[in-house]
Amino acid sequence: MIRKTSIQNFLLPARLLIVDALRNSRAVWQCAAAAALAQSFVASAPKERLVLRATAYRRANSGFLRKRLEAYLSSWLEPPRADVWRKEKIGWKRFQRDLASRTMNRSIILKSPTVDGEKGVLYVSFEHNWLRLIEHYDLPRLLQDYLLVGASSSSPPDFPTHWALAHIGPDPVFLQISNPSDMEIHQRFHHNICPVPIMASDWINPEFYQPRPNHQREIDILMVAGWSSLKRHWLLFRALRKMRRDLRVVLVGQDSEGRTGDDVWREAKAFGVADRIEMIRDATIEMVTEHQCNSKASVVLSAREGSSVVVTESFFADAPVAMMHNAHVGSRAYINGQTGILLRSETMAAQLSQLIEQHTSYSPRAWAMAKITCFHSTKTLNLLLRRYSDERRYPWNREIVPFCWRPDPVYVSDTDAVQLVPAYQDLYDRHGIVVAGHTAMKIPSAAFSSRVTV
Known part of the structure; x- marks a missing residue:
């Protein structure tokens, strides 16, 4: 048994490298796209053909294949066919567990509707929540x-769930992106979905972050990431073998996609660095913030994910961030001479060592304070919605209220939270919708006005 475990530990680094290379290879993604497209031609049902072509479109990276797929898909995103994505529940299968619940989470009212016809603004995070709206309401x-206003969770987008919103009402659904490249992709189709140039990582409130002075920081490298294999902790472990042994390295995470901290620890052991890392499991958001403000450098090693809130949280903690140079991660666009570095696998150990030694020369908080606070994003979203309302001659007499991610959407101001309590009751009374974290109860209709004017 001991010999078998030793062999497994010996082979694990090689297996991780091979699996990672295949998972993130552009050639593999392109082959998968071509295979899905070919399979779609022999699929018997329109629903099967559409989900295969949407899958192919998500994976395609060549202009020729994308244009072919756009030609196939365009007519299914315009009336009268656009409703097929929601009627046939195309691409919904993996969300079935989430859809069993009717309660909306990670959602927040930014503005209440009024009796004079001024529309409210409802912010709904992630695909499973807007599918709940379609399924249950x-x-x-x-x-x-x-x-x-919807907020996507990944990039490239999960197209079938996004397209479930195509032409669902007279107004467009305003869809927050997860990567700057998603703006142009959405604009290729006439689906009445308006991409919004804001990411989830742009909704951080700097007031929660009180950075320690640089000379008092105790953590050399901090990695905040779920224990999923997609987070690629092993890249850090491989680099640590070539770095100083006295570095303090802290991993903060939670169980994710069937993996636990034990799986990550086994990877660290296979690389011979398990005795050089600290692991914190299921930390509160307050604990995460405390560690970010106590770190000299933050690392995000995913090859592909959404916008990565951890990146901008680290900025406000005044910790420079190291990301992979070829990462398809939204906030990679924010890495510059003030905020951090882009890593290459062959020089990662040297780059991280230099970042730690020179961390005082970076000023990520100052850059982020001037560019990407939740207050900047509130102004951007408010301006976009106000311009749209003006174009349609809708009344727009009140602005949306500021909110931030902590770790879910919450109001910046307690006053706004109190004033919008009636809006959640109104949402329940008129539409039956309950938003997690906001109390609503069934009461006689005569006891409550059908509209509020916050």
């Missing part, structure tokens, strides 16, 4: 009262 009716 009358979303077209809700859109008579609210402008809907």
